[in-house]
Amino acid sequence: MKQVINLIIIIIAVIFTGCKKDFLDPVSLSTFDKTLVFSNIDDARKATNNVYRQFGEDGYRTRLSITMQGNSDISVGGDRTSSKDNYQILALDAVAGNGDLKKAWQSAYAAIKDCNVVIDGILASDLYNSTTDEAASADMHQFIGEAYAIRAFWYSNLVYQWGDVPFTTAAPKAGMDFNLPKTDRNLILSSMIKDLIKAEPTMKWADELPHSVQQVNREFVIGLIARLSLQRAGYYLKPDMTKARGDSVTEYYTIARDYCEKLMTLKDRTLPRDFAQVFKNECQNIYPSNSDMLFEIPFALTTGEVGYNIGMRLESGDNNPYGRGGHDFSLTPNYFYSFDAKDLRRDVTCGMYDLDKNLVPSVVRITDIPQGKWSKEYCDPSLGTASFKGTGINWVVMRYADVLLMFAEAENELNGPDEAAQNALKRVRERAFDSGDWATKVDDYVNSVSASKESFFNAIVNERAWEFGGELLRKYDLIRWGLYSQKMTQAVDEIKALADESLTDNPSAKHASxxxxxxxxxxxxxxxxxxxxxxxxxxxxxxxxxxxxxxxxxxxxxxxxxxxWTSSLWDSGTNDYNAIIDKRFGPYIESSPVRYIQPIPAIAIDNSGGVLANDGYGFQN
Incomplete structure (x- = not known):
């Protein structure tokens, strides 16, 4: 699928314009004759590749996928004293003129436009519902499914970040009114779910596609239906800064449960025992089908910042063949200690060392624990001493473990912690522990948390943290659960407790100073x-x-x-808690609920003809 991204250059330069164009400034598909483009499978495939284009742009690969999803109770970054664009966002104090917000917004709507062009073109194509060329029809159904899924993915992110946003599903046409007002986020999500439900049955499984999990596939779309349904059933922040929940909650939990169950029935798979290798595969260009990974963003070698600003820290130098690596977000001390000591995921997720320019390791600070799932050190072949950004390491979007836990969550919501919900949770925990510990760490544990619907839900909240640490799903989970404020405050209290414990000589202290x-x-x-x-x-x-x-x-x-270790959480110079607690967590605990909604970029407001405004959420236009 890395070739897919690069093919976009060829699409634009050869198929459509016949002249060389810059990949970063492609010509829109909407300017060409869609009847011609979608009249044959080869051109339709290349046109559909265009819907992946914005993943390689800065608006997604750095801003929306990392900066804007990073801060939660298990990973934090930023500095509230800085005025840099990304730090404004992390400090919940971004202004409409913030350049990073502009990039993310523009990438989202550029991608949505590309998806709309492909969808309109395929729907108008004779090949789409051809009865004489069934193979061509099957391909066209796959292509349109990819466009539906990527459009839904972008709208899901827009809704989480901006709440109600402009909504369009039509390709640009002459005379169209482009100044669209905001649409209720629930209507957007409901529409996207319906599209995916319609497209899913005629899509192809990953093992039927040339690029496996680097290409939108049927199993991912089934999982995406479940994910969007849980988002639709969950909590959100209203402009008056109160939390709300949409209507039809039971309906959408049922959709989530049913679609997870559908994948578990039609295309079940065993989770690979080696948790670390699931992520090393991304660093080593290995993309197995019918395994844990369902879909990952296919970054070309010159794009993507996994391993550079999310992953293990490596200092660049002539004796380091991997290049520079680091992380913008650190996993939190309370998160590290939330793991069971025998949980095999802890030492995969929480990186414990940095490498200097001579590849000599040293232990990390407890305030700066990197995401150990990715490292340039894992790359084979190595990326070279000059490597920094543009690693080409893919970014995970969904794994099968997510489907199992979404099923357990939805089933518990509908029917309580019954056997089906328990078994799904057990499947995830079995990989997390040696088989000799299953009796206590899996069976006994799941039995104990299944005492009530509430205790099982809390177990799911914890399990998703342990399973997906570093993958930046946590912020969105906390939002839809309505727990963002509560969990951020809890995290700070737990970190301070670790600091307090390190100041005593208590022989029963559990955590290492x-x-x-x-x-x-x-x-x-x-x-x-x-x-x-x-x-x-x-x-x-x-x-x-x-x-x-x-x-x-x-x-x-x-x-x-x-x-x-924990002793560094107390600053002896100021006789107070480490300043990093306030710099990173302060904005998240000073008001409740957390104002995670971003202001609409100024350029979008200026170009809207007075239709859009930053009203509500305490914003100042």
Whole structure:
């Protein structure tokens, strides 16, 4: 599918215009004769490729997919004292003139326009419902399904970020009124769900497509119907800053449950045991069908910032063949300690080391835990010493584990924690633990949380955090659950409790004030047994009297190094909590509910002929 993105250049340069154009400034499909373009399968396929184009633009690959989805109770970034565009967004203080919001908004509506052009063109094509060429008709149904799904995906993001937004499903035509007012977000979601339900049955499975999970496929669309239905059934923020929930909640939970069950019946698959490899596959250009991954954004080698601003930190240098890597968001200390000590997902999700320019590792700070699921270090072949942005590492959109947990959530909402809901939760947890621990960590655990509908829902809230950490689904989950404010406040309280605990000499303290590690032949070993046992030290670690315990600079006994861990959450200089708590979390706990809605970009308002305005949510036009 990486070729799909690159084919767009060919589409525009050869098929339509006959002249060379810049990939980043393509000519719109709407300016061409759609009757001709959609009269044959080859051109229709290439035209449909255009609906993927905006994923490679900055408005999505950096802004909407990462910056605008990052802050939650399990991952945070930003600095409220900075006026940079991305930090304005993270501080919930963006203005209409914010350049990053403009990029995201324009990318969304450019993608929607491309989808509308393809949909209109295919619906008008004789091949779409041909009875004489069934193969061509099947291809056209697949193409239109891709366009429906990508359009729905963009509208889902717009609704989460901006609430009610302008809504159009028609391709641009001469004389059309482009100054559209806002449409109720519930009407938009309902419309998108109906489109997907209509398109899904005639789409192709990933194992029937040339690009597998890098191409919109039937299993992803089934999962997307469920995801949008849960969004439609969930909570949202009104302009008067009160939380609301749409009508027909039971109807949409039922749709979510039924479509998850449909995929589990028609195309079930076993979750691969190696949780880490699911994400390393993206770094290694491996795209298996009938596995956990259902759809991932296909970034070309010169696009995408996975591994650069989301992933493990690597310092660039001549001795580093992978290039520079880092993360804009850090996983939170309370999230790290929310994992069961035996949960195999913790050390995959929470990166524990940085690499310097010579690939020598050192342990991370507890306030700066990276997303360990992706790293340039995993890339094979390596990206080169000069690599920074444009990694080409794909971005996960949906996994089968998501379908299992959405089913468990919807089934619990409709019928309580019955056997079907419990079994779906168990399937996800079985991968998270060694089989020898299943009796206690899976069976006993699920039995205990199934005491009531409420306790099972809370278990789903926790499980989705542990399963999808770093994948930036959490913010949208918290919004639709109506828990954004509550969980952000809870996170701060838990982080402060960790800091308070580190200041005492309580022998029963559970969390490590310090972390011990050693490096041998550029391989790091962390004394993880001490993470949940404050005061524990590695075997044989007995520093002599007066030994220098500044583990950040000097190796200690037997090669072990001590570094600050929870102790760094307290700033001894100011005799207060680490300032990063306020810089990152402050805007999210100072008012309730969290004002996560963004202002409509000024350029959209200026070009709307007075139709659009930033009314409500405390915005100032």
């Amino acid at each position: 310090y972390i011990y590690y050693r490096v041998d032949n550029k391989k790091i070993t962390i004394f993880k047994d001490g993470l949940y046992n404050n005061g524990a030290v590695p075997p044989g670690y007995i520093p002599s009297t007066g030994a220098d315990l500044d583990g950040n600079t000097l190796p200690l006994v037997n090669g072990w190094v001590r570094a600050d």
